[in-house]
Amino acid sequence: xSEADALRRFVLDTLADLGATMSEAGPLxxxxxxxxxxxxxxxxxxxxxxxxxxxxxDFEAELVAPGSLFLERIVxxxxxxxxxxxxxFEAPGADWIERALSECxxxxxxxxxxxxEEIGETVLVLLSxxxxxxxxxKRERFHLIxxxxxxxxxxxxxxVTADSGLIAIxxxxxxxxxxxxxxxxxxxxxxxxxxxxxxxxxxxxxLLEEEVxxxxxYFDRTIEEIQAADPDGSHDLLRTVRGERDRRLAETLERxxxxxxxxxxxxxxxxxxxxxxxxxxxxxxxxxxTLDAWSRRVRGVACVVCxxxxxxxxxxxxxxxxxxxxxxxxxxxxxxxxxxxDTPRRxxxxxxxxARSPRGSTARxxxxxxxxRGP
Amino acid sequence: MSLPLREDAPxxxxxxxxxxxxxxxxxxxxxFRTSGDGPRAWRLNGEAHRISLIDxxxxxxxxxxxxxxxxxxxxxxxxxxxxxxxxxxxxLADEVGLGKTIEAGLILKEYAIRGxxxxxxxxxxxxxxxxxxxxxxxxxxxxxxxxxxxGDWEHRPFLIASIDTAKRDPHRALAHRKSWDLVIVDxxxxxxxxxxxxxxxxxxxxxxxxxxxxxxPVQNDMDELFNLVSLLKPGALHTYDRFVERYVGSAxxxxxxxxxxxxxRLRDVMVRNRRGIAFTLPPRRVHxxxxxxxxxxxxxxxxxxxxxxxxxxxxxxxxSWAARLTLIVLQREIGSSTFAVAETLGRLTQSPLFGAAExxxxxxxxxxxxxITSNVKALHLVGFLQSSDEKALVFTQYLRTMQYLxxxxxxxxxxxxxxxxxxxxxxxxxxxxxxxxxxQIFLSTEAGGEGRNLQFARTVVNYDLPWNPLRIExxxxxxxxxxxEREVHVxxxxxxxxxxxxxxxxxxxxxxxxxxxxxxxxxxLGTLDERRSFEDMMMEVWTLRQAEERRAALARLGDALVxxxxxxxxxxxxxxxxxxxxxxxxxx
Numbered sequence: 019x020s021e022a023d024a025l026r027r028f029v030l031d032t033l034a035d036l037g038a039t040m041s042e043a044g045p046l047x048x049x050x051x052x053x054x055x056x057x058x059x060x061x062x063x064x065x066x067x068x069x070x071x072x073x074x075x076d077f078e079a080e081l082v083a084p085g086s087l088f089l090e091r092i093v094x095x096x097x098x099x100x101x102x103x104x105x106x107f108e109a110p111g112a113d114w115i116e117r118a119l120s121e122c123x124x125x126x127x128x129x130x131x132x133x134x135e136e137i138g139e140t141v142l143v144l145l146s147x148x149x150x151x152x153x154x155x156k157r158e159r160f161h162l163i164x165x166x167x168x169x170x171x172x173x174x175x176x177x178v179t180a181d182s183g184l185i186a187i188x189x190x191x192x193x194x195x196x197x198x199x200x201x202x203x204x205x206x207x208x209x210x211x212x213x214x215x216x217x218x219x220x221x222x223x224x225l226l227e228e229e230v231x232x233x234x235x236y237f238d239r240t241i242e243e244i245q246a247a248d249p250d251g252s253h254d255l256l257r258t259v260r261g262e263r264d265r266r267l268a269e270t271l272e273r274x275x276x277x278x279x280x281x282x283x284x285x286x287x288x289x290x291x292x293x294x295x296x297x298x299x300x301x302x303x304x305x306x307x308t309l310d311a312w313s314r315r316v317r318g319v320a321c322v323v324c325x326x327x328x329x330x331x332x333x334x335x336x337x338x339x340x341x342x343x344x345x346x347x348x349x350x351x352x353x354x355x356x357x358x359x360d361t362p363r364r365x366x367x368x369x370x371x372x373a374r375s376p377r378g379s380t381a382r383x384x385x386x387x388x389x390x391r392g393p
Numbered sequence: 394m395s396l397p398l399r400e401d402a403p404x405x406x407x408x409x410x411x412x413x414x415x416x417x418x419x420x421x422x423x424x425f426r427t428s429g430d431g432p433r434a435w436r437l438n439g440e441a442h443r444i445s446l447i448d449x450x451x452x453x454x455x456x457x458x459x460x461x462x463x464x465x466x467x468x469x470x471x472x473x474x475x476x477x478x479x480x481x482x483x484x485l486a487d488e489v490g491l492g493k494t495i496e497a498g499l500i501l502k503e504y505a506i507r508g509x510x511x512x513x514x515x516x517x518x519x520x521x522x523x524x525x526x527x528x529x530x531x532x533x534x535x536x537x538x539x540x541x542x543x544g545d546w547e548h549r550p551f552l553i554a555s556i557d558t559a560k561r562d563p564h565r566a567l568a569h570r571k572s573w574d575l576v577i578v579d580x581x582x583x584x585x586x587x588x589x590x591x592x593x594x595x596x597x598x599x600x601x602x603x604x605x606x607x608x609x610p611v612q613n614d615m616d617e618l619f620n621l622v623s624l625l626k627p628g629a630l631h632t633y634d635r636f637v638e639r640y641v642g643s644a645x646x647x648x649x650x651x652x653x654x655x656x657x658r659l660r661d662v663m664v665r666n667r668r669g670i671a672f673t674l675p676p677r678r679v680h681x682x683x684x685x686x687x688x689x690x691x692x693x694x695x696x697x698x699x700x701x702x703x704x705x706x707x708x709x710x711x712x713s714w715a716a717r718l719t720l721i722v723l724q725r726e727i728g729s730s731t732f733a734v735a736e737t738l739g740r741l742t743q744s745p746l747f748g749a750a751e752x753x754x755x756x757x758x759x760x761x762x763x764x765i766t767s768n769v770k771a772l773h774l775v776g777f778l779q780s781s782d783e784k785a786l787v788f789t790q791y792l793r794t795m796q797y798l799x800x801x802x803x804x805x806x807x808x809x810x811x812x813x814x815x816x817x818x819x820x821x822x823x824x825x826x827x828x829x830x831x832x833q834i835f836l837s838t839e840a841g842g843e844g845r846n847l848q849f850a851r852t853v854v855n856y857d858l859p860w861n862p863l864r865i866e867x868x869x870x871x872x873x874x875x876x877x878e879r880e881v882h883v884x885x886x887x888x889x890x891x892x893x894x895x896x897x898x899x900x901x902x903x904x905x906x907x908x909x910x911x912x913x914x915x916x917x918l919g920t921l922d923e924r925r926s927f928e929d930m931m932m933e934v935w936t937l938r939q940a941e942e943r944r945a946a947l948a949r950l951g952d953a954l955v956x957x958x959x960x961x962x963x964x965x966x967x968x969x970x971x972x973x974x975x976x977x978x979x980x981x
């Protein structure tokens with residue numbers, strides 16, 4: 019869909035959601051809006067809009083285009099609504115666990131056997147954030163962060179697919195601790211935005227430094243020149259020049275001082291089927307994990323290299339490693355003939371104490387609890 | 394805010410923390426306490442944010458929302474350069490007529506869309522405040538207000554002020570107390586002297602971005618260039634002593650030295666587009682149609698002029714401003730048609746502005762005007778129109794004249810489209826379309842389609858002549874603008890021995906106004922007299938009682954205009970010389 023089509027769809031959908039009735043007439047769309055939204059949109063009961071700048075003014079049609087006041091009002095209205103919502107995700111078929119595992123590299127085709135220990139339900143929290151980096155320019159990003167309050171994990175979600183398969187439900191369990199979910203979400207957001215924030219800061223500070231150096235250079239040399247020309251000259255003049263320098267510096271600081279802000283836009287609670295599973299990996303290794311039908315993320319498995327918990331996974335010497343660490347392994351492991359580490363890997367008979375739990379020591383997996391392991 | 398000291402260079406190790414909005418807590422507290430707005434509203438919430446995301450200045454966002462603005466690549470390039478490379482501080486020094494105002498408006502709009510400009514100040518000569526407000530409103534949807542009272546500094550985030558008003562207390566102090574996101578200074582060559590109140594006022598404003606607009610950054614000597622650049626970026630041309638030593642090649646400060654190095658430095662702060670051959674507008678051909686009034690019209694004109702002169706001088710300064718204005722209106726209306734003046738005369742017979750004897754004279758004049766049923770000028774207009782098959786724009790200042798002409802032209806079988814400020818917007822659009830489709834005559838008042846595309850026509854008839862030459866220029870500009878490919882015909886109808894004849898003498902014969910490039914006239918009139926408008930000067934000449942006095946005063950005004958034009962030509966040459974390589978030629 020082109021940007022123009024997306025914009026048109028957004029505006030018409032928003033108006034429909036506000037209870038407007040619409041009829042299209044060539045380049046114009048005639049709109050009738052209910053009383054309650056007229057003042058927000060600053061329109062009369064019936065009015066026309068157009069997406070074509072050339073037709074602005076035909077029947078006093080409001081132009082809808084980036085930068086137009088009407089679009090600004092529609093955006094502002096849409097952003098003030100729909101700030102929380104409850105949805106349900108139905109597991110697509112009985113084999114969703116097997117398919118989810120295959121997608122993340124832990125399917126039976128890789129020799130991984132899965133034992134389902136419990137099927138249950140949980141509520142995930144989806145938080146949308148707008149991140150704004152502002153100095154003398156502005157850069158913004160939209161982030162969706164999903165939080166599982168039960169496992170204490172948070173991950174970024176692709177906004178394009180986030181809605182897929184969700185069914186609205188009028189009433190549902192509200193997440194038990196929204197604030198805890200928010201804290202996890204903000205931590206994750208900080209982590210995912212760090213690189214962009216640092217890059218922005220570095221650019222802004224570079225510009226600030228350049229500007230400050232130039233201002234000092236100019237005013238200090240000007241003061242020297244004034245003093246050289248007239249050593250007993252006016253102190254008032256020098257004071258004025260210094261005052262001007264300080265004012266310029268303050269102005270420059272205001273201009274380039276980088277700021278990074280994030281705002282919570284909306285929250286969605288998602289009821290979803292979950293499974294507690296035991297994964298039997300090749301090489302007599304097993305791990306306990308959970309996954310949910312919506313995100314299909316396997317939680318409870320950690321990378322043998324970085325201990326990260328983000329898949330997809332690659333089986334590696336009786337354990338798993340994440341896609342990011344695969345190149346590291348390929349480079350560093352075998353060819354150099356480095357001796358194998360004595361440190362037992364997590365999830366093996368010898369590695370009982372090293373298993374990582376997404377919720378820390380209070381929520382250790384069975385692999386870490388010392389119970390009898392699988393075959 | 395504390396100032397950054399040299400020792401306090403920003404530490405590269407420190408990281409920038411993401412600050413979360415305080416209102417997040419409110420949302421967390423409110424969420425799920427009531428049922429939400431539904432899944433569609435949730436989705437639209439996300440889309441609203443994604444649609445309005447800003448990603449630097451990677452692309453311009455404002456173009457689609459601009460109204461009546463033709464998109465020219467040189468303006469787009471300028472805007473991108475100022476936003477990305479100059480980071481919002483620049484001298485826009487395009488040659489006249491290439492659209493500096495549009496460029497400035499575009500830059501402002503880009504910042505406003507991104508939320509980077511929430512307070513903006515435009516400083517202009519007093520005569521241009523209204524024009525700026527109109528352009529910002531109609532083309533950019535930016536709600537600017539013209540400074541009227543001290544309260545405006547507090548309550549108007551988008552403000553236009555005459556620099557002469559703003560620089561004086563109490564305005565000065567209020568302007569300096571505010572923090573401006575963007576300051577635009579039009580006709581910025583008025584900031585050429587760093588010791589002037591103008592320069593110090595602008596330098597003292599606290600601002601994030603600043604645009605200085607001038608077609609002639611160098612008017613007399615190189616100091617002026619230094620002073621302008623120092624407002625934007627002190628140090629960009631070194632210190633003053635070093636600048637003089639390095640870049641000034643003569644004792645009088647008029648000759649540049651190390652020119653290529655100087656131009657390199659100027660490129661960081663200045664954009665200058667100049668007309669390429671292909672960007673030059675087609676020529677204008679001016680037709681002057683002097684008319685001899687009928688005996689009845691002549692008598693009325695002379696009697697009314699006598700009344701105006703008597704009333705203008707009789708009270709010698711005791712006359713109210715409103716009464717003076719009324720006299721000017723009468724004199725202008727009679728220059729348009731007897732129908733325009735008849736109605737005003739009728740109203741004035743009851744006006745307390747005039748004494749009993751004057752009201753009696755006004756009544757007699759009204760009767761005289763009402764007795765005239767046709768105007769010779771209209772016959773000349775029909776005669777001219779019959780000589781051509783071209784579509785024509787016929788301009789008049791007055792609705793009464795317009796009504797009269799409409800009747801005359803329609804009786805002659807012309808398809809006439811009328812256009813005036815009182816029409817609602819859809820009717821105006823319909824009028825332009827009807828004229829383009831099959832209309833022959835576009836009969837218009839001053840509101841003649843500002844910003845509308847009328848270049849499909851190429852003939853402009855000035856049925857009457859506004860005393861403000863900029864209004865004449867605006868009329869011609871409706872068809873003689875970028876996009877016009879054919880020679881443009883300008884027809885001026887004027888009666889002999891009238892103010893309009895004086896006007897033609899000055900504007901056409903003395904300064905060849907009709908040959909000037911769009912925008913040059915502003916500059917010439919700007920250097921003529923900063924305190925009095927051209928209309929006031931015309932009225933002062935016209936109301937002199939003795940014909941010899943009038944002729945002498947007209948000659949003096951003519952000489953002043955010629956000097957102003959010569960001065961303008963010399964400045965244009967100087968700027969071309971100094972800024973040659975900073976400029977980019979605008980192709981077709």
